[in-house]
Amino acid sequence: MPAEQLTTPNGSGGPASAVLTADEVEILLNAAVHAPSQHNTQPWRFEVHGPVVDVLIDEERVLPVEDPAGRAARIGIGAAAFNIRVAAAMLGHESRIALNPDPARSEVAARIFLAARSTPVPELGSLYGVLRRRHTYRGPLLSHPIAHKLLHRLDDAAEAEGAQLHWLDPAAAARLHRLLDSINAEELRDEDRIDERRQWIGSDRSDDGVQEGALGAMPDLPAFVRDLSAGFGDKRDHVQYETFPMIAVLSTPEEDGVAWIRAGLALERVLLVATSYDLATSFLNQVLEHVATRYEVRGLIGGQAWPQMIIRIGYPADTTPRTPRRDWHASFDHWF
Ligand SMILES: Cc1cc2nc3c(=O)[nH]c(=O)nc-3n(C[C@H](O)[C@H](O)[C@H](O)COP(=O)(O)O)c2cc1C
Missing domain, CATH: 3.40.109.10 (NADH Oxidase)
Structure with a gap:
């Protein structure tokens, strides 16, 4: 989304006074969707409110038979929220997270508050480099011990x-x-x-x-x-x-x-x-x-x-391909 499209919710047309730029939102949500989720259902939606990113549960993507209580879905959502914090840190934003933050909106599972950019880059940012390498590997393992x-x-x-x-x-x-x-x-x-x-x-x-x-x-x-x-x-x-x-x-x-x-x-x-x-x-x-x-x-x-x-x-003895992801725009609801 180009920066000029970042309008305030009342449609006044001026640039939003968000801490986040459009490029940053793209980086954060692209990181989020690379999280693991049961059967790769990707049971999340996202909203951005100024410097705050909400991760919501997408009930339509909760597995009714294997996950009737939504436990696995919430684990996936936690993983996606962690990735947002990692990507934010890489961009120089310290962040803080609140879980089930809004009693009036139980679908909001995690709320991430981003501080203004700072240097040095927060420590979590060092994990950003492996975020897309992580995947579930179901092949055989080598017999090397782990230190x-x-x-x-x-x-x-x-x-x-x-x-x-x-x-x-x-x-x-x-x-x-x-x-x-x-x-x-x-x-x-x-x-x-x-x-x-x-x-x-x-x-x-x-x-x-x-x-x-x-x-x-x-x-x-x-x-x-x-x-x-x-x-x-x-x-x-x-x-x-x-x-x-x-x-x-x-x-x-x-x-x-x-x-x-x-x-x-x-x-x-x-x-x-x-x-x-x-x-x-x-x-x-x-x-x-x-x-x-x-x-x-x-x-x-x-x-x-x-x-x-x-x-x-x-340690893996083989390689297996990564699973696909929906484009992050597909689970992006609002930019307030
Ligand atoms: C809560 C949860 C439960 C999962 N359970 C299993 C499992 O029992 N067996 C398995 O092979 N993978 C399991 N997975 C891994 C998912 O299948 C995997 O994350 C998803 O297919 C996306 O692929 P990726 O992890 O390679 O990115 C689970 C993932 C989550 C988050």
Whole structure:
């Protein structure tokens, strides 16, 4: 949008007294839409009010079968909001965030307040360089260990957003494996779930959803990777996967809509830091989509915190393509 189109809402035609220029809004919202979201539904909308960016939930893009409470959607929204803060920092804006800020408009999930540009560039800006490199990698991992120092950096990233990572020991990972086996089998019998998956997963995609190429190979034995295709349309190669990858459960102390957005902020910070060290990540969230198995995972991490994401982390043995995105204008509502 050219700068002369930035008019005040009363239509007076003069340039808006926004801190943000049109180019900056483009950079911020382009960063936002590169966030992860379940099945790549991109369940967000954006409004810009002067120096304030609102991230709203797009209820039409919340998955009714796999995400009836909108938990996963809010995690995606948190991730998108984090990307806005990263891009703002790269541009020199300090920012502050409020979650569920407007009692009169419950659809506003996150509100980001940007300060005037300053130097030096705020520290978060250093993550901007990896924002487009981050993607979900479902292929096999190399057996290289991850240095403890890096694992601590990921812990710090989660804690900076009020969440926590719990690294599973071999006994807990083996228990998780059994839970995954039982849920994977159950999901193949769930017609509603399979119908919903068909809407979003497989074949070629140009705007949203997960195209077949991004699903990764098929493991030749049960592995710690989610087969999002749920058994349909499978022409993928079968390859050997690692036996026990590093697995971290991202948790929050609370369990409500705000905690879910917070989990998304923490998730994206962890993923961007991981990407900056060339680590690949994917998710095993199927066990968190069912109440009974989610409670089992809660038990595996000590019974106090709420598991929000299960992350498999390691060095990739292969490459997989990125998923598409809708143009940011498609989810941009207003410029006030
Ligand atoms: C809340 C949430 C849950 C997700 N659950 C899974 C999952 O269980 N398995 C998986 O392979 N990917 C999962 N994903 C990853 C999405 O499929 C992925 O982010 C989306 O397709 C966009 O692709 P990208 O991450 O490569 O940009 C999840 C993402 C989010 C935000």
